[in-house]
Amino acid sequence: MSEKTVVVALGHKALGTTLPEQKTATRAAAKAIADLVEDGANVVISHSNGPQVGMIHTAMNEFGKAHPDYTFAPMSVCSAMSQGYIGYDLQNAIRAELLSRGIYKPAATVLTQVVIDPYDDAFAEPEKIIGRVLNAQEAEAEEEKGNFVTETADGQYRRILAAPKPQKIIELETIRTLAEAGQIVIAAGGGGIPVLEQGVDLHGASAIIEKDFASGLLAEELNADTLLILTGVEKVSLNRGTDHEELLGEISAEDARKYMEADQFEKGSMLPKIEAGISFIEKGAHRRAIITDMAHAQDGYKEKTGTIIK
Numbered sequence: 001m002s003e004k005t006v007v008v009a010l011g012h013k014a015l016g017t018t019l020p021e022q023k024t025a026t027r028a029a030a031k032a033i034a035d036l037v038e039d040g041a042n043v044v045i046s047h048s049n050g051p052q053v054g055m056i057h058t059a060m061n062e063f064g065k066a067h068p069d070y071t072f073a074p075m076s077v078c079s080a081m082s083q084g085y086i087g088y089d090l091q092n093a094i095r096a097e098l099l100s101r102g103i104y105k106p107a108a109t110v111l112t113q114v115v116i117d118p119y120d121d122a123f124a125e126p127e128k129i130i131g132r133v134l135n136a137q138e139a140e141a142e143e144e145k146g147n148f149v150t151e152t153a154d155g156q157y158r159r160i161l162a163a164p165k166p167q168k169i170i171e172l173e174t175i176r177t178l179a180e181a182g183q184i185v186i187a188a189g190g191g192g193i194p195v196l197e198q199g200v201d202l203h204g205a206s207a208i209i210e211k212d213f214a215s216g217l218l219a220e221e222l223n224a225d226t227l228l229i230l231t232g233v234e235k236v237s238l239n240r241g242t243d244h245e246e247l248l249g250e251i252s253a254e255d256a257r258k259y260m261e262a263d264q265f266e267k268g269s270m271l272p273k274i275e276a277g278i279s280f281i282e283k284g285a286h287r288r289a290i291i292t293d294m295a296h297a298q299d300g301y302k303e304k305t306g307t308i309i310k
């Protein structure tokens with residue numbers, strides 16, 4: 001792959017929650033992507049899907065009961081639907097933004113399956129919140145079905161799923177071929193559709209892969225030089241929310257690991273980004289992981305701001 005391949009991981013802020021929010025948010029994301037393209041980067045995009053897959057799961061499995069012919073949709077199918085729905089908005093927003101700048105460059109979504117380990121420890125400790133708020137009665141009904149729930153506020157419950165680590169990207173060669181041809185690829189959305197390998201078959205799993213880990217694996221497999229994680233903050237901080245808060249600029253992987261071991265990063269939000277960044281840069285030379293927000297995507301890419309692990 002080209003030296004200037006960047007995997008851009010888009011977080012919640014880049015996508016919004018509702019359909020209209022996503023349309024607006026993806027237009028802003030498209031501007032950031034187009035800036036990177038104008039800077040000469042080969043761009044591969046991955047993204048979050050928490051709110052979207054939750055909405056799809058609720059629609060498919062609760063409102064779907066309104067029609068007798070509708071059948072239950074497993075999480076893996078909902079995950080595939082979320083990739084299609086988010087990819088659709090991203091593709092069109094990027095296409096329009098590039099054309100408005102006089103650039104013709106195809107952008108396409110690759111429905112991506114990611115193999116997980118059925119014995120991953122995550123299955124013993126589900127922690128990825130999914131779907132709408134449930135009341136106590138609904139939570140009990142979910143538990144009776146064998147699903148896991150957690151109490152998020154007094155009397156409010158949410159379903160939780162395992163977040164196993166991504167092991168292998170099934171559609172990697174397709175993604176690589178398109179990216180090498182200079183096309184923009186949207187891949188491994190929502191961490192990828194989690195699948196279990198059984199002989200020649202792939203079986204969808206009831207799990208949600210952390211998109212930061214899947215983005216890191218994608219960047220590693222494509223031998224990208226940059227993993228650009230666009231999230232809700234311009235820079236990562238130490239002692240967040242205290243009088244001693246300190247914003248991090250450029251740091252080494254050793255420093256990042258040291259802060260991680262000192263519990264500086266919140267589990268399920270900033271921690272996976274740092275872990276993915278460290279793993280990506282430690283597995284190859286001349287790599288960097290940059291964490292910043294959408295407004296500073298281009299400046300982050302140019303190392304003028306953001307937290308840069310290298």
Ligand SMILES: Nc1ncnc2c1ncn2[C@@H]1O[C@H](COP(=O)(O)OP(=O)(O)O)[C@@H](O)[C@H]1O
Nearest residue numbers: 011012231232233236237240264265266269270
């Ligand atoms: N140490 C930290 N420094 C900066 N932000 C942090 C830190 N710990 C937790 N956060 C929070 O984590 C958020 C990113 O996590 P999240 O919103 O789950 O990610 P995503 O952007 O991938 O959807 C930041 O916007 C910030 O609110």
Ligand SMILES: NC(=O)OP(=O)(O)O
Nearest residue numbers: 048049050190210211
């Ligand atoms: N799949 C995933 O990690 O999505 P979120 O970032 O929305 O939790």
